[in-house]
Amino acid sequence: MRIILNTVALATFVWSTAPALAGENDVMLYKNPQCGCCEGHAEHLRENGFNVTEQATHDLGQMSSEAGIPEELQGCHLAFVDGYVVSGHVPASTVRKLLTERPDIKGVTLPGMPTGSPGMPGPKQGPLEILEITKSGAVGGIYARE
Numbered sequence: 001m002r003i004i005l006n007t008v009a010l011a012t013f014v015w016s017t018a019p020a021l022a023g024e025n026d027v028m029l030y031k032n033p034q035c036g037c038c039e040g041h042a043e044h045l046r047e048n049g050f051n052v053t054e055q056a057t058h059d060l061g062q063m064s065s066e067a068g069i070p071e072e073l074q075g076c077h078l079a080f081v082d083g084y085v086v087s088g089h090v091p092a093s094t095v096r097k098l099l100t101e102r103p104d105i106k107g108v109t110l111p112g113m114p115t116g117s118p119g120m121p122g123p124k125q126g127p128l129e130i131l132e133i134t135k136s137g138a139v140g141g142i143y144a145r146e
Contacts, residue, residue: 024082024099027052031077032060038077041089041119048092050081068137073111084108085133089117094130094144106133108143 027045031038033056042052057063064074067085075088084098085107098108108130110117116124132140 025050027079027081027086027095029054029077029079030057030060030063032056033058035076037089037113037119037121039119041077044118045079045092045095048096050092050095068106068133068135069109070133070137070139073109073131073133073139075110076113087133088112089114089119089128090130091118091128091146094146097144103132103143104135105140105143106135106137109133 027042027050029038029042029045029052031042031054039054042054045052060078061071061074064078064087065071067078067080067087069075069078069085069087073087075090077088079086081095082099084105086095086098086109087107088110090108090110094108110128110130113120114125114128115122117128127145129142130144130146132143134140
């Protein structure tokens, strides 16, 4: 009887979490039209198992602000991944960390266009500091260093 109850409990858990897990790898990436580095970052995410849909927009700054990313911390493009906002050339490993840890934050940002970050040409000039954005839109500190 215990085996049957455990099997039913496991099946119920899998069934109830399946929709949440199905979208975990889906990324909606908004970028400036004809931006090669944004396309490079999208390709980096794809190479690391994400399903990326790209949408060109001329309203990236406004969209980033509305998503809670302060103007001075905005990245080159804006992505939405399973309830989180990801701004800029954030490495796929940090996005995975975000989705695994599921912190109670709005998202993360890698401000600007750092040389050597995923999608950007040139050698990396040092560790990338990916910042945490709290639900209120404030910087919560460094979320990851890569």
